[in-house]
Structure formats: structure tokens, C-alpha cells
Amino acid sequence: MKFKIVVLFSSLFFSPTMNHSVHAQEMPSGKKLRVIVTTDGEVDDRCSMVRFLLYANEWEIRGLIHSSSKHHWKGDGNTPGKKWEPVEWLDRQLEAYAQVYPNLKLHDPGYPSPEYLKSQVFVGNIALEGDMREPTPGSNRIVQVLLDPDPSPVWLQAWGGSNTIARALKTIKDEHPGRVAEVSQKAKIYLITEQDNTLKKYLRPEWPKVQILRSGGPSFGAIAYSWQKLQPQNIQRYFNRDWMTANILKDHGPLCGRYEAKNGRFRSEGDTPAFLHAIPNGLQSDLHPAFGGWGGRFAFHANVWKSVDKNGSNPHSILRWAVAFQNDWAARADWCVKDYKHANHPPLVTLNHAANLKAKPGQTVTLSAKRTGDPDGDRIDYKWWHYCEASSYKNAVIISNTNRPEATFVVPTDVNNGETIHIVCEVTDKGDPPLTRYRRIIVTLSN
Numbered sequence: 001m002k003f004k005i006v007v008l009f010s011s012l013f014f015s016p017t018m019n020h021s022v023h024a025q026e027m028p029s030g031k032k033l034r035v036i037v038t039t040d041g042e043v044d045d046r047c048s049m050v051r052f053l054l055y056a057n058e059w060e061i062r063g064l065i066h067s068s069s070k071h072h073w074k075g076d077g078n079t080p081g082k083k084w085e086p087v088e089w090l091d092r093q094l095e096a097y098a099q100v101y102p103n104l105k106l107h108d109p110g111y112p113s114p115e116y117l118k119s120q121v122f123v124g125n126i127a128l129e130g131d132m133r134e135p136t137p138g139s140n141r142i143v144q145v146l147l148d149p150d151p152s153p154v155w156l157q158a159w160g161g162s163n164t165i166a167r168a169l170k171t172i173k174d175e176h177p178g179r180v181a182e183v184s185q186k187a188k189i190y191l192i193t194e195q196d197n198t199l200k201k202y203l204r205p206e207w208p209k210v211q212i213l214r215s216g217g218p219s220f221g222a223i224a225y226s227w228q229k230l231q232p233q234n235i236q237r238y239f240n241r242d243w244m245t246a247n248i249l250k251d252h253g254p255l256c257g258r259y260e261a262k263n264g265r266f267r268s269e270g271d272t273p274a275f276l277h278a279i280p281n282g283l284q285s286d287l288h289p290a291f292g293g294w295g296g297r298f299a300f301h302a303n304v305w306k307s308v309d310k311n312g313s314n315p316h317s318i319l320r321w322a323v324a325f326q327n328d329w330a331a332r333a334d335w336c337v338k339d340y341k342h343a344n345h346p347p348l349v350t351l352n353h354a355a356n357l358k359a360k361p362g363q364t365v366t367l368s369a370k371r372t373g374d375p376d377g378d379r380i381d382y383k384w385w386h387y388c389e390a391s392s393y394k395n396a397v398i399i400s401n402t403n404r405p406e407a408t409f410v411v412p413t414d415v416n417n418g419e420t421i422h423i424v425c426e427v428t429d430k431g432d433p434p435l436t437r438y439r440r441i442i443v444t445l446s447n
Helices: 043-054 088-107 114-119 137-146 163-175 177-186 198-206 217-223 241-249 319-335
Strands: 033-039 059-066 121-123 154-158 187-192 211-215 298-301 304-307 356-359 364-368 380-386 406-410 420-429 436-445
Touching (some): 088 114, 088 121, 163 177, 217 304
Parallel strands (some): 187 211
């Protein structure tokens, strides 16, 4: 019997016990994710920032904040600094952004002006490792955004230590104790490992209901300094000298020219997963840490969502997407120097049904993305696949017609009530470079 589509109620409600009951849901029409970056200015932060600025049209950027870490701090009158890069590095990158901004706007008028981005730069707690002794312009900016009347999430990215974020939350708890529950739902923190002691010392003990994602070494490390040791050879070709020179470093304008490559190769972007997680590519990984996407996949452990790193034959939670996000970066680099006609733009994946469905054992589910198209008129390839790692139902799901606009599968008979099957519609165009976008369908099972 053919399956009848039923739309489920969607919610952004978060709970550690609801790993597989949060549904795929779009942000409200026209609403962009709000992001705040904190950075310690390390060379891989500077490399990540080049890529981040090429995606500045995708978010509402509410802060670019200098912070410290256990690796880098400025020092004060009593303690000398450690490997500190003066904060002017970001000013230089924004000046380079200003030079390519007119061309970027040809591809999306939503790119923020250089003046706006410069207005979002603040200096946070940079004096010492883990310093959260006093409020700073950077921590106060975070306070301002978290206390504004907009209830939508604010993604706080710690590319270095989390101390400036911790200082902001301390100010809120000290001065606005009645807002703690509200802010606990609003603040979403993505940490690139623990680069100071403020997660254990303050964030977890004092803010237990804030969603914190922690990307560990084997996860973010695959695109950090040791990438050559962690990546398989078929992936490394997208990070080596020839690819970087052709697609990023040569003839792609002054912003890409600020990328600090090492011997022409990819240097390190250990912080990039923090914003890959928030790119609206259709995987909607921002809705729940267990969903997985370009920034990795997470499991709840010891009151923190920790990255699920490669284990045995399971795909690496970040590298499985590496070819797609490297090609996507190359296209953005082209946007710096090419007009719309001569650059590539991602396909628009559109489902012919709801993204949240119900099904019973033995039923046939028909999936359709026949309305999908490409803004450049490129031919497109389809790939439907069962995202087993994100599903609570872990056995095989056999999908028919996986490379066509419409696909089907029969619900297995051994499912349990309430289990979910995540199906991904992956669409790649035939442009240069080829670009990929997705839609996630979540099928909730009932007996």
C-alpha cells in the first residue's frame, strides 16, 4: 500500500533526552541564524576567518570578538603575553573583504557591508588564559545580544577559549538573575575543544541548561594542523597545493590572498567546523546536535554534547562532507572575482512533501524532490541515502531509485514505536566546481 504523508508538529525545543524526536524545520522565512565569533587570533583562526567572511551573507553576524586561550593571550602588567597576534589582523581581513564586497554582492545582495562588519568587532577578555575577571567591550556585546528581545538562538562560537563567553554569562547571572532561564534556551555554544578552563570551572556548573557542543581532536583535527595524518588520500587532493593554488590562492582577489597557506597547501582551519555547523545547506544540523552535518555530529555525555569521531567503519563525522564543503569554498572564492554568469551557485533542493513524516511497518514511503532546480540551469544528480548515524533505527533501510528525483523505501518490520529514520536527499550540480545541497526527511515510526 502506498504511504500517505502526514506532517508532524515541529519545534525547536531542545532536550538531551530527545535525540531523535526533534523534527526538520526551516527557520522562519527570511530569518538568518545569529552568530557571534570569539577568536584568539591564532594562524588557523585567521585562515578560518577568510572562509567565514565568504559566507557572511548566510548569517546575521552580531559580533566578531577578540578573546584569549591557553595558547594565546596578550598579557597584562604582571604577566607577559604568549604568542599573541595583535588584534589588527582582523582589521586587515575586513579591509580585504571591503575590496571584494562589490563583487560578492553580484552573487547575493545579502552580504553585509564592510562598515557593518567593522561595527561588530569588539575586544573581549584577552589579558590572560581563561581570564573572566572583569567585563569587557566584547563580553558586554554578548550580554547585549543575549538580552535583546529577539528570542531566536544565538550561536556563540569559541574559536579560542570560552572565557569571554563565560564572562558574559556571569554578568547576566550577576546582574539579571531573572533572565537566566530565558538565556539558557537562547545561547548555543560551539567549542573547538577546551582552550581554557572556563567550561569546567564556570559554564557547566553555573549554566547546566545551556546547549554546549564540544568538537574534539579527532573531529576538528581532520582539518586542523595534522590534517595530512588524518585524511585519506582521496580527500587530501582537495587540500593540497595544486587545488589550493587553482581554487583559492591565485587570482581570487585580496581576501583569499590573505589566506596564510603553508608551502601552498591548506594550512589549518581547526575552527572552521564551528561555522560549518551553521551554514544553511539543507542538513539543518543547527536544530539538534545529534543530526550531524558539515560541522560534525554530537552525542550527549557528561552534560556536554561531544563530537562523535571516527570509530571503526563509521564515516568520519566531518570528513564525510569534505569534498562538498571544499568545492563550496572554491565557488565562494570565485564569487570574489567573477560575475554571476561565469560562476557557480548551489542547487535549490525542494521537496514535494513535508520534511517530517509518519510511517508504519511494511508501508511504502514515496519521497520526491521533483521541483528541485539549479539557478544556473546546470544539470543535477540526485542521491537519496539513509543517514544511519543520525537515525535511532540503526538497521539497514533499502531505498529504490536512489539516483532519481523520486525514491521509495519500505519501512522495515522490526521497527519500534517512536524510532526515526533520517533520509537525506543530496543534490549535486554539474557546474564548476560542482556544488551540493541537501534536504533531510525524518520519518517517525509507529506500530
